[in-house]
Amino acid sequence: MRYRWDEIDQLATILEAEAAGQPVNSEAARELATRLRDLCPDIARTMSMVAERFELTANSVAA
Secondary structure, three states, X not given: OOOOHHHHHHHHHHHHHHHOOOOOOHHHHXXXXXXXXXXXXXXXXXXXXXXXXXXXXXXXXXX
């Protein structure tokens, strides 16, 4: 299994910023999580949950 560490680090940065109460790009987070879900089967379940959560966030901001 070859992980995409750059993308994992990018997603971690977004999640840390969100946890600190900073505004984040929900669409970028969803795209990263979706890509990681597809590329890294070991973390697919977690990435699916992250992608779903940010999809809901992006949809609520757009509404």
